[in-house]
Amino acid sequence: xxxxxxxxEFQSLKQRPAMTSYKTFNRICFLFLTIYLxxxxxxxxxxxxxxxxVRNGTFNYFNQKEGISETFIRKGDIQxxxxxxxxxxxxxxxxxxxxxxxxxKYQSGGENRTAAEQKMLSKHLIVVEILQVTENYMxxxxxxxxxxxxxxxxxxLWIKQRQSSTNKMTINxxxxxxxxxxxRIIDSTQATYATLYVYRPSKLLDFAVxxxxxxxxxxxxxxxxxxxxxxxxxxxxxxxITAKIPGPDQTVMIDVKPGGVYYIQCTCTWGLKSRKEVxxxxxxxxxxxxNSSEKAN
Numbered sequence: 001x002x003x004x005x006x007x008x009e010f011q012s013l014k015q016r017p018a019m020t021s022y023k024t025f026n027r028i029c030f031l032f033l034t035i036y037l038x039x040x041x042x043x044x045x046x047x048x049x050x051x052x053x054v055r056n057g058t059f060n061y062f063n064q065k066e067g068i069s070e071t072f073i074r075k076g077d078i079q080x081x082x083x084x085x086x087x088x089x090x091x092x093x094x095x096x097x098x099x100x101x102x103x104x105k106y107q108s109g110g111e112n113r114t115a116a117e118q119k120m121l122s123k124h125l126i127v128v129e130i131l132q133v134t135e136n137y138m139x140x141x142x143x144x145x146x147x148x149x150x151x152x153x154x155x156x157l158w159i160k161q162r163q164s165s166t167n168k169m170t171i172n173x174x175x176x177x178x179x180x181x182x183x184r185i186i187d188s189t190q191a192t193y194a195t196l197y198v199y200r201p202s203k204l205l206d207f208a209v210x211x212x213x214x215x216x217x218x219x220x221x222x223x224x225x226x227x228x229x230x231x232x233x234x235x236x237x238x239x240x241i242t243a244k245i246p247g248p249d250q251t252v253m254i255d256v257k258p259g260g261v262y263y264i265q266c267t268c269t270w271g272l273k274s275r276k277e278v279x280x281x282x283x284x285x286x287x288x289x290x291n292s293s294e295k296a297n
Contacts (some may be wrong), residue, residue: 049133049159051100059138060158072157080102088112092126100130101147103104126152135159193234194260199290202226206268212244213266213278219244223266228290243278252280263290 040101059072061081068085073243079092090109098104106121113121124144131139137158143149166256198213207225216239221229223243234241237260242251253261263286267277281289 009087049135051130051133054130054133054138054157054159055096061155062158081109086112097127101127103127130282192258193232194236194237194256194262195251196231196233196254196262196264197227197258197286197290198223198231198264198266200227200266200268201289203268209268211268213264214240214244214249215240216240219240225268231261241278241280250278252278254280263287265289 002224004235034079054074056258057073059074061070061072062068064068068083071082073080073082074094077094083089083094088109091103091107092104093107095106104126110118110121121187127145127147127149129141129143129147131141137156140154140158141151142153143151159244198221200226210224212219213223215231220231223225233256236256237256241254241264242253244247248289252264256262261283262285265279265281265286267278267279281288
């Protein structure tokens with residue numbers, strides 16, 4: 001089953017929103033109406049870590065070649081690499097080139113290295129590209145001076161834990177704070193917006209008739225036979241939900257509260273003249289109709 005997703009960014013009541021052009025491949029349509037967030041998928045998807053989440057944090061690195069473990073602490077434009085076995089802490093200056101790529105410029109800490117190693121550290125930038133970020137680790141590759149130069153290292157930084165070659169489980173006690181911090185932000189954001197479910201029951205009569213649904217005077221979506229939309233309203237307050245039809249518009253008003261859930265049923269009643277209708281439903285009745293509409297498609 002194909003699902004069409006359109007992203008609608010609602011800026012203000014005076015600015016007309018830009019809607020992605022689309023064709024209706026299926027009667028199940030999902031529209032995400034946002035004010036601060038460009039798109040919303042699901043809590044699980046948004047809770048996934050990205051490059052932005054690991055710009056700062058404490059990470060474990062296991063040098064397989066030398067058989068040592070190191071701790072990397074990155075905060076702002078400084079990265080510390082602590083190597084207990086070598087008894088050294090190297091400081092780097094961090095400069096982010098884009099969301100997932102940054103450079104490391106040697107500052108200090110390698111004074112006990114050989115002259116050749118110190119020269120190498122001082123002469124070159126290390127360019128790091130983060131390839132993948134998961135809850136437990138991030139993979140990366142490095143090159144000298146430019147990302148297009150040959151790869152020097154392709155390895156893993158561990159965010160949470162790792163089983164070493166000696167079967168010893170190494171745990172990063174600060175790892176959970178990265179994912180937990182992002183989850184708290186997401187939970188806080190989700191608690192502030194309301195969810196509006198809009199649907200039109202599928203009927204044989206007047207199946208070809210469509211009309212616009214307006215939110216506070218702005219075109220939000222097209223109501224077609226059997227369609228369903230999920231709208232995220234991030235600002236509390238009064239919302240006018242209007243069926244745009246010839247003659248007097250039909251409007252319902254909703255006093256939107258943070259975290260609220262609302263159901264709007266749109267219909268098209270057959271008669272000598274088709275009469276479009278929009279109504280605010282009881283949540284229990286609306287949820288049942290919305291879900292049964294899914295089964296009907």
